[in-house]
Amino acid sequence: METPLHLPESNAPSSIREVISALEKQGLFPVHDKKSWGDWINFSGADTVISIESLRGYSRMATIEGSDRDSEELHDHIIAAFASLGWYGSDEYGEYAL
Numbered sequence: 001m002e003t004p005l006h007l008p009e010s011n012a013p014s015s016i017r018e019v020i021s022a023l024e025k026q027g028l029f030p031v032h033d034k035k036s037w038g039d040w041i042n043f044s045g046a047d048t049v050i051s052i053e054s055l056r057g058y059s060r061m062a063t064i065e066g067s068d069r070d071s072e073e074l075h076d077h078i079i080a081a082f083a084s085l086g087w088y089g090s091d092e093y094g095e096y097a098l
Helices: 016-025 072-084
Strands: 002-006 030-035 038-043 047-054 062-066 088-093 095-098
Touching: 002 072, 016 030, 016 038, 016 072, 062 072
Parallel strands: none
Antiparallel strands: 002 062, 002 088, 030 038, 038 047, 047 062, 088 095
16 A cells, blocks of 8 residues: 655655654654665565655655555554654545645
8 A cells, every 4th residue: 555645845845864753753663775766764574665755865755655464553653753744645636634
């Protein structure tokens, strides 16, 4: 299951460090994995990952790529972390508050 996330244009972008810190405050253990083709946030022992768009260490867009093998609780903690930073979700019906 994919969950697209974004910051409204009126908000300043979040630093990757802010995102990592927000995830840690939710009791998660994220690892930022910067590759030449993109940035990923992985969680030890989990298949769920976050693909995060990064420009000079800042981001406005990310996608949670959830795994059915991981608990719903992991997804809820990720959503709560992004919500604390003012991010929104989006789907075929438009933007929604997390």
